[in-house]
Amino acid sequence: MADPVISLVIERTGDLLIQNIVFLKGVRRQVDSLKNDLVRMRCFLKDADQRQDEDERIRNWVSEIRAAAYDAEDIIEIFANKVEFFTKNKGLVTKLTYYPLKIVNRYKIGKEIESLRMRLKEIADSREEYGVKNLGEGMTTHGEELQRIRRSFPLSEDKDAVGFGEITKSLVSELLKEDKNRRLVSIVGMGGAGKTTLAKKVYNHADVRARFNCRAWVCVSSSYDHKETLRAIIKQLKLLDMLEKMQEQDLEERLYQDLQDKCYLVVLDDVWKEAAWDCLARAFPDVGTSSRVLLTSRNRDVAQHADALSKPHELKTLGQKDSWQLFLKKALGHGANAGCPPDLEEVGRAITRRCGGLLLAITVVGGLLLSKKKLKSEWEKVLNNFSAYLSRSQSGVSAILELSYADLPANLKFCFLYLGLFPEDSVISVRKLIHMWVAEGIMQKRDAVNLEETAAYDGVERLCSRNMVQAAEMTVDDRIKSCRVHDLLRELAIRKAEDENFFQIHDTRDNEISAKSRYLAVHVLPLDENYLGSSSPPLRSLLFFNIRRGYGKDISLSSKSFRKLRILDFENVGMGYNLLKGIGEVRLLRYLNLGGIFIGSLLDSVGCLRNLQTLDISFNRVSVSNFIWKLESLRHLHARYMECYVPLKIEGLRNLQTLSGIRFDDIMHNNMITLTSLQQLGIWVDDRSDIDKLCMHLSEVGSLKTLHLYCDDMSLWPSLAGLSKLHHVTELKLSGSGLRMLDFPPNLSRLSLKDTFLWNDPMPVLEKLGQLSFLKMKDAYKGPQLVISRHGFHQLKFLELRDQESLREIQVEKGALPQLQCLRIRRCRSLKKLPEALMHISTLDKLELEDMSEDFISGLDADTVSGVPNLRIF
Structure with missing residues (x-):
């Protein structure tokens, strides 16, 4: 995790330099030097990151660098915000008044940066003390050792495997299709789902053996060696001797020539990279012999790249029935028809549920139980220490899943670990996830058109394509609406994150908050009223889930531990209004979700949150003072119904993309043309609302694509005839009873x-x-x-x-x-x-x-x- 954090901090430091070039005048040299120090440190961390799992000293060393990197970003951002406050939109007299404070703060940040650079130098010099002097010399990585253990061979077929009947038939049928062209057939799924097991069943199927007179099986793996893979294929096909002396190009040409007249089947098991297929494809001739290539991969994009015309066969996790049958075979050593001893069935089914339908997990745990006494107490030990048993051996389930994590690029590692903050079995809104990732700065803006939100959604899709995340609900146009994480992958995220002090989950009443965790998810609230107030780490994200606080005082945000928060999420909790005390001091806050706070009105101090990008108050009707216009960074305002006793000012919010829950009268009191980024708008109307006038007002907001009109249950719908003026609106939502006449935008x-x-x-x-x-x-x-x-x-x-x-x-x-x-x-x-x-x-x-x-x-x-x-x- 060290490399992802440092990489992201370096990128964000660069962005801060660009965004605040005026405000950082005078300290830019120090900031540049600090950034260069982090770049140099990152080069060494690429090596160190591979050794963290094996040496606690290295983990501690990396943890120190990570803390320094976070502090670097905080120092620069806090300073830039202060200087901006002193100078932006101020008159000459005010600027002169604040000038001494500006000079003092510039001097302070200069001293802080120099102190931080000295700290980084001390960390770098401490490598020998931490035993990381000659890291990587003459050593193979943990991942390479695991790859060797995982190498697959087609003859060791698992006869106990269940649940593959239909998909095996489908794959065999596709391989045997009457098509003279060379075709690729692919199997994709998460690590441990049984892709290799399924491929072996197909490879050894009697009809497949009869059709193909030339067959080969190679495990490609993430540590792919093109020359060795070619040699392995040629050896199995018995096409040529004297392979060792041949060069790569010679091997490709000879394999291509010798396969010209063959009806061949080659299985490429565990392909991780598109480049691996591109290299191998050159050696497989397509000359009308009905040859086939069967490919397995954890990454759907690899399969689709190999053959865009062939739809990958998605291997899902096993259902409850098949999981139980396989578990009985593995744990009891006999057929599933023999049943389970009554005293073991309850705990056995609980163990099976923990495996989450993952074939590898069921096989490993079943094999473990087979070697133990058939006692309820023995099985309960395994259930109670489930994660430890899965990760105990080097070739255990956790290690296999960890290969998928290790292959992720830096920002996707960060995204994946962030998902571990959510409770088990959570269905996570992709919209919410995108807002959080953007607020955290995980995703970088691509260009003027493709904002960070686009990059964040692409991140969700890439995690799904790599089978690290499962799509839970799709929109009609096949976009991912919500997602979930398999329990075992969530446990992997939690273990990696907590080992590296990335985040902490509070899920018992006696947890203590780590002094190093910057991200905290609270799943159980302790009795201690000062639980969060005494927290020493400067938290970046604080998330509450399913908390129902019916006693004592509310938590206060006035603690200094919250001053550097970027994300504050209270969705689906039950806490009182006093919780927001001090919210105006959390000046770096970018994401605020008040979904579970019992409030009738929003504090005026929220207007101090000039960096706020997302404000979600979509829980109930809420009274809002006239401060929304001050939130100049605001992109998304999700509300159910906002009430203001004076016309609510929103004009000038040039970053605003989403606005919902606003009243008709408030819209009409604003110059909507100034909302140059507005894409989605939700308005409350009643029988007095002049829709024709509204649409004239909105007709020049060219960015507007989605319009949602809600009509109060106590009112009648006004005429919608004016909607025909909205040529640029392509999506319309109408909510509320009593609708009579239907009129629509012309390009709907x-x-x-x-x-x-x-x-x-x-x-x-x-x-x-x-x-x-x-x-x-x-x-x-x-x-x-x-x-x-x-x-x-x-x-x-x-x-x-x-x-x-x-x-x-x-x-x-x-x-x-x-x-x-x-x-x-x-x-x-x-x-x-x-x-x-x-x-x-x-x-x-x-x-x-x-x-x-x-x-x-x-x-x-x-x-x-x-x-x-x-x-x-x-």
Whole structure:
């Protein structure tokens, strides 16, 4: 973890230099020197980072460097903020008044930087004392040793493996397809999921052996050696002797020539890098012999790079039934049909659940239990010390998973460890995660168009593609909406982070906060009222989860430990208003989520948070004083309903991208053209709201793409005729009962209707929206029948009907919905059947049915659904 932290601090130090070049005048030379010191230290840390797991002295040494790096960033940022306060937007007289303070602070930061440089020099000079003088000389890394242990061979097939029946058939069928071209078939999944086990089953399948007269298996691994891999293939194919003297190019050419007339199958197991495939692909001829390459990888991007036309086979973790069957085979040494002794079943199932469906974990723990006495007390020891048993041996599960972590680039290591702060089994909002990562400075701005948010979302996708994170919910356009981390990978993140004093999780009532942890997640709140007030580390992130404080006083933020906070998250907690005391002193704060604070109004001191990027008060109606306009760095303001006793000023917030929960009157009192970055806007309207005037006001906000109008339950909807003026709005959401007339922006592609309680069938109007590709209706229509006419919705790709309690019938005329890809029906419990016309929609790929009536499910017509590739019934 040392290298990621130092790398990020060096990048952020450079950004601070650029952003605050005026304010740092006079100390820039010292800051540059400090940055260069960190760069030199980072070069050595690349070596040290590989040895931390093996030597506690090195961990301590690295920890000192990390603390110094954090202090460097804090010193520069705090100074820049102070100088900015003294000079920005001040008149000449005020600037002259503050000039002595500016000089004093410049002198202080100069002394602090010099002190920090001396500290770094002492750390560098202490290498011999820490025993890290000749680090890496003549030694192999822990990862290389583990790679050797993990090398796979096709003959040692696990006969006990379960749950691979269907996917084995699918893979064999794809390998045997009548296609003369060379094709690549791939298996992807997280470490330990059973990719190699599955590949062995396919490789040794009787039909596969009969088809391919020339077969080879090589384990590529992350420490890939191209020449050795080529030699291994040639040896197995028995194509050539005298391999040792041949050069790399000669090996490639000879292999290519000898495979010209062969129907070959080559398995490339455990491919980590795209470059490894690119090198090997040159040696595999594509000359019409129906040859195949089977590739396994933890990284989906590697598989897709190898063959963009072949969809990777995603190997998921085992389900509960298959996990239990495999566990019985491994732990008891006989077939699953023999069952489990009654006194061991409860603890055995608990152990199986802890394995999370990971084949390797079940195999390792099962093998461990097989060697022990069949006593409940022995099995309980394993359950109670589960993580320790998995990581005990060098080739244990934790070590295998750690290979995936070691292969991550620096910023993704940081992102992955950050996920460990969230509680077990958490479904994590990707939107929230992105805001946090950006606030922490993990992601760097790419250019004027691709902001840090884009880079942060790419980070989520890359972690998912590497099977370090699992997508929990997807949007209709296949973006990741929420994600989760497998329990064993979360435990890996926690272990790595706590070993290196990166973060701490408080989950018992007697924990003490480490003096070195900069990131703290509180899962259990102790009885000690001064629990956080006595904390000595300058925390950067403080997150609370599921806390219900029904006693004593609230925690106070007035402690100096919180002055350097960047992230403060109170979502899903239950604490009182006094908690925000001192919030105005947390001047570096960039992310503030007050989701669990019981407050009726927001403190004026929040207006002092000039660095705040995200403010989330979407928990309830809240009164807000007129200070929002002061938050000049604000990007995202998520609110349910903001009330202000004077017109709420928001104009001039040039960084604001998201604004929700604002009243119609407050919008009309602001010059919206000044919000040059605004993309999403949510407004409360009532029957007095002039939508035509509103849309005239918004028509020149060219960046606006998404508009959400909420109508209070106690009011009637105004006319929406003015929406036709919003040519640049492509997404519209309407929420609130009593909607009568439907009018829309002309270029609308996405529409959501929620709780609108329409009485007339809206489809005759909606199906004529020429660019509409997404339609979601939740409790939007109260009638019994929806009718989609011939050629209706000619661009629609996604349709969701949810909570339509009165809906009994959907009629779809032949020729309608010609582009539909996904149909999702949820909790429409009066619906009798699916429209028969679905069988004529050739583009339909997904049909999802959730919480429907038993009569509906039992009456599903096989002909209607048989042509849908992905049918999911929940």
